[in-house]
Amino acid sequence: MSRTSSNLTIVIKLGTSSICDEETSLPLLSNLSLLVETIVKLRNLGHKVILVTSGAIGVGLRRLEMNKKPKKLAAIQAIAAVGQGRLMRMYDDLFSQLNQPIAQILLTRHDLSDRTQYLNAVNTFTxxxxxxxxxxxxxNDTVSVSEIKFGDNDTLSAITAGMVNADYLFLMTDVDCLYTDNPRTNPNAKPVEVVEDVGELRNQVSSPGSSLGTGGMFTKLVAADLATAAGVTTIISRGSSPQNILSIVKHLSTDNPPSSSAPLHTRFLAKDNPMVDRKWWILHGLHTAGTIYIDEGAVRAITKVGLKSSLFAAGIVKVMGSFVVHQAVSLVIERPKKDDGGEIELVAIGKGLVNYSSTEISRIKGCKSTEIEEKLGYADSECVIHRDNLAITLKNFEDS
Incomplete structure (x- = not known):
C-alpha cells in the first residue's frame, strides 16, 4: 500500500553547498527560489513542510568578506551569529514573494536533553x-559546543523528522543518489535506489564531498539510520533540483508506479516497527554521558523478547565516564571477536537513563539489589536502569 497523497509531513534538509557557492560564498538565489517554490507547491497540495537549513556560517563568511572558515570556535560562532540573521532574511524575502509565512527555530542537543523541553519543541512544531x-x-551554532552539538545538520534533520513523526525526510545533496563508488572518478559506479538496511550499506558506498559543508555521504547514512528507526522514509536527492521532490512524492504516493516515473534518487525504507517516542528520544535526543559495560547474562535479560528486564547492578562489569543520576549512558559488552584469535571487540547494546551516578554504580557493580543499601547506605532504586528507560539497538545478541 502507498501512503496517502495528501496531508503528509515532509522535512527537507538543504546543505551549505546548495545554498552558497563554494568558491565565493555568494547565495545561490536561483536554487533557493526553486526550493521555495517547491515548498509552497507542497503546501498548496495539503502537505506540511519543515525546512532544515545549513548556511549561516557560509553567509557570514561572505558578509565579513572572509575567504575561509577559521579554526577558532569563538570565531566560528561569531561568524554564525552574523550569518544567521542574513540567512533568515533571505528566506523570508523569498517566501514572502509567495505569501508563505515562516518561523525560525534554532536548536542544540541540550535543548532536547530535558524531556519537558523536548516536548515543548514538539508542541511548537505542531x-x-x-x-x-x-x-x-x-x-544554534552561536552557542553550541562539541558536547551539545548535533554534529551536522543531517543529524539535526533526522531528529527533527523523528520529533514530528514525518512521513518523508529529504536530504538534498550534490549528487542524484547514493552510488556504489564515486561516480565522478569511477564510470562503473552503480546507483543505489532502494535501501532496506543502512548498516549493510554503510561500508559499500562512497561519494564526493564539498568544501563548505560539514556533511558528506557518511553523515547522510547516519541520518537515514536515525530517521528510518523512527518510521520516517528517507530520500537522498540532488539539491540543485529541488523541484524533483514534487515528482518523488507523487511517485511514492501512487500504487504500483512505473520505476521510470520519478527522478533518480535513493530511498531508505522506514522500519516496520519504529521505536516509540520516549525511547527514540533517549537514544537520539540525549547526549551520551558515559558507558556501562555489562555481562552476557544482563544482555540476554534486557534484550530477550518477552522478558526485556531492567538492568540490575549484578550484571554490570565496569563503568566509564563521569555522569549523574538521570543522565543517558551507552550500554556495551566486551566479547572475543569471532575467528580472530581471541581479540576483544565492543558490541553496542543500547542506551538508557541511569538511577545512580557513575561513582555509585562503580561501588555497587556486580552486587545483588538487596546489597545496594549496605554498599551505599541507601537504595534509591533496586535497578540501575529501569526497562522503561532502556532503548535497545542490538537486534540479536547471539548472532552479533
Missing amino acids: ELLSMGVVPVVNE
Missing part, C-alpha cells in the same frame, strides 16, 4: 504546522 507556517530549522 502549532506552527497547524497554522500553515513553514518552520526553518538550524543548529
Whole structure:
C-alpha cells in the first residue's frame, strides 16, 4: 500500500553547498527560489513542510568578506551569529514573494536533553504546522559546543523528522543518489535506489564531498539510520533540483508506479516497527554521558523478547565516564571477536537513563539489589536502569 497523497509531513534538509557557492560564498538565489517554490507547491497540495537549513556560517563568511572558515570556535560562532540573521532574511524575502509565512527555530542537543523541553519543541512544531507556517530549522551554532552539538545538520534533520513523526525526510545533496563508488572518478559506479538496511550499506558506498559543508555521504547514512528507526522514509536527492521532490512524492504516493516515473534518487525504507517516542528520544535526543559495560547474562535479560528486564547492578562489569543520576549512558559488552584469535571487540547494546551516578554504580557493580543499601547506605532504586528507560539497538545478541 502507498501512503496517502495528501496531508503528509515532509522535512527537507538543504546543505551549505546548495545554498552558497563554494568558491565565493555568494547565495545561490536561483536554487533557493526553486526550493521555495517547491515548498509552497507542497503546501498548496495539503502537505506540511519543515525546512532544515545549513548556511549561516557560509553567509557570514561572505558578509565579513572572509575567504575561509577559521579554526577558532569563538570565531566560528561569531561568524554564525552574523550569518544567521542574513540567512533568515533571505528566506523570508523569498517566501514572502509567495505569501508563505515562516518561523525560525534554532536548536542544540541540550535543548532536547530535558524531556519537558523536548516536548515543548514538539508542541511548537505542531502549532506552527497547524497554522500553515513553514518552520526553518538550524543548529544554534552561536552557542553550541562539541558536547551539545548535533554534529551536522543531517543529524539535526533526522531528529527533527523523528520529533514530528514525518512521513518523508529529504536530504538534498550534490549528487542524484547514493552510488556504489564515486561516480565522478569511477564510470562503473552503480546507483543505489532502494535501501532496506543502512548498516549493510554503510561500508559499500562512497561519494564526493564539498568544501563548505560539514556533511558528506557518511553523515547522510547516519541520518537515514536515525530517521528510518523512527518510521520516517528517507530520500537522498540532488539539491540543485529541488523541484524533483514534487515528482518523488507523487511517485511514492501512487500504487504500483512505473520505476521510470520519478527522478533518480535513493530511498531508505522506514522500519516496520519504529521505536516509540520516549525511547527514540533517549537514544537520539540525549547526549551520551558515559558507558556501562555489562555481562552476557544482563544482555540476554534486557534484550530477550518477552522478558526485556531492567538492568540490575549484578550484571554490570565496569563503568566509564563521569555522569549523574538521570543522565543517558551507552550500554556495551566486551566479547572475543569471532575467528580472530581471541581479540576483544565492543558490541553496542543500547542506551538508557541511569538511577545512580557513575561513582555509585562503580561501588555497587556486580552486587545483588538487596546489597545496594549496605554498599551505599541507601537504595534509591533496586535497578540501575529501569526497562522503561532502556532503548535497545542490538537486534540479536547471539548472532552479533
